Amino acid sequence: MKAEMIEVGTLERDVGASLKRAIEDELDWEHLPYTHASTFSNVSLINADRMGWEADVMLTDGTPMQMHVKLDEDRKGYTNSTFTDGAENGRAVCRIEETGADSCHMSFRFFIPEDSPFPRDMAGPFYAEMFGRLVDEDEPKMMHRTAALRAGGKIHKERREALLPNGDAVQVPRYCPHQGLPLDCEPDSNGTMTCPWHGYRFDAQTGKCVSGQIKSWRNSAG
Numbered sequence: 001m002k003a004e005m006i007e008v009g010t011l012e013r014d015v016g017a018s019l020k021r022a023i024e025d026e027l028d029w030e031h032l033p034y035t036h037a038s039t040f041s042n043v044s045l046i047n048a049d050r051m052g053w054e055a056d057v058m059l060t061d062g063t064p065m066q067m068h069v070k071l072d073e074d075r076k077g078y079t080n081s082t083f084t085d086g087a088e089n090g091r092a093v094c095r096i097e098e099t100g101a102d103s104c105h106m107s108f109r110f111f112i113p114e115d116s117p118f119p120r121d122m123a124g125p126f127y128a129e130m131f132g133r134l135v136d137e138d139e140p141k142m143m144h145r146t147a148a149l150r151a152g153g154k155i156h157k158e159r160r161e162a163l164l165p166n167g168d169a170v171q172v173p174r175y176c177p178h179q180g181l182p183l184d185c186e187p188d189s190n191g192t193m194t195c196p197w198h199g200y201r202f203d204a205q206t207g208k209c210v211s212g213q214i215k216s217w218r219n220s221a222g
């Protein structure tokens, strides 16, 4: 029988991005092990659609879990649940209120199963701290995304210099061709640049996306 979920804590947060950006970020399963590298070490998608996604995730301490994200019907909130061996072990329910053109207020409620081994008085602060940290990491991403959408395609033409392992200088984009977020990374010893937001990898010399999700920055530079 499924254990009943009991509420153990809340979190209220003002965020410097619109409701639309906050929902976009929640649907963005790919960013977990990169934007949230301190919490997640891997994500493997099971399925996704415009209302949510399901994925196997690995926490940085090696704990495997399944995560399910489901948007509310009105797309002004969501439920994020985690499962171990098919049993739900925690749930965050978020409602989002638009407070301005580029701001919103997020209200989280946290739940654990009534038979959880996690002490109730510790679970609330644990989830509030974790989700507070996740929002802290998401906020700059959402703000960069807002700026990229406003700036349009022209930011993809901006270049800066980077150094290859052999010391040669090459011109690389300032903004990632994936979502236009700052490509703040340098070529590694193989000459590969790994975008800090979703981990797409690019050959610094040719621009080819060697992780394969997109073609190359030159083709997408447009």
Ligand code: FES
Binding pocket: 176, 177, 178, 179, 180, 181, 195, 196, 197, 198, 199, 200
């Ligand atoms: S913005 Fe997504 S991988 Fe760079």
Ligand SMILES: [Fe+2]
Binding pocket: 025, 031, 035, 036, 134, 138
């Ligand atoms: Fe996030």
